[in-house]
Amino acid sequence: MHTNQDIIVLIGMMGTGKSTVGAHLAEATGYRLLDLDAMIVQRAGYPIPQLFAEQGEAHFRDLETAVLCEALRMPGSILATGGGAVLRERNCREMLEHGWVVALSASAETIVARVGEDSGRPLLAGGAQARVEALLAERKHAYDFAHLTVDTSGKSPDKVSAEILMHYRG
Structure with missing residues (x-):
């Protein structure tokens, strides 16, 4: 194992497969799946679009950041983060210190095909394709700190999972 914490942290843009691949990894490892956005919603008491708006x-x-730090102290977890969790330096340091970080990537076309015009994604409001391309450019190097990067375009969640576990288990 690569980490004494036994936490696999999935990072990447929305639509790269963090939640889906996370579920497959949890099943394969017996770890619990933690969805950072869901934990934030639970803590806040209302949906993320409303949180953003209000x-x-x-x-x-x-x-x-607060919820991330708590989640990173729960060994035996697969943590699927929100796409913007890497925007804060502190979050990246915490992830590296307490987990084994895997960046999932995908082409703009793949992301748009997966998330489309999802009204639950505040950052996609007004033209998904253009927004996704802009976000990909803006966050081009935001995920570079990960221990491993896996492109999920055209791959099944099982295949991506297997690739991650092959590296994780060394």
């Missing part, structure tokens, strides 16, 4: 992105990011 409290603003800064408040959301503060909550995200």
Whole structure:
């Protein structure tokens, strides 16, 4: 094992497969699946789009950091993060310190095909294709700190899972 914490952290843009691959990894390892966005919703008591709208992105990011730090102290977990969890330096340091970080990537076309015009994704409002391309460019190097990067375009969640576990188990 690569980490004494036994936590696999999945990072990457929305639509790269973090939740889906996370579920497959949890099944394969027997670890519990933690979905950071779901944990934030549970803590806040209302959906992320509402959190963004009413409290603003800064408040959301503060909550995200707090919940992330708690989740990273739960060994035997697969942690699927939100796409923007890497935007704070502290979050990246915490992930590296307490988990084994895997960045999932995908082409803009793949992401748009997967998430489309999802109204539950505040950052995609107004033209998914253009927004996804802009976000990919903006976050081009945001995921570079990961221990492993896996492109999920055109691969089944099982195949991606197997690839991750092959590296994780060394």
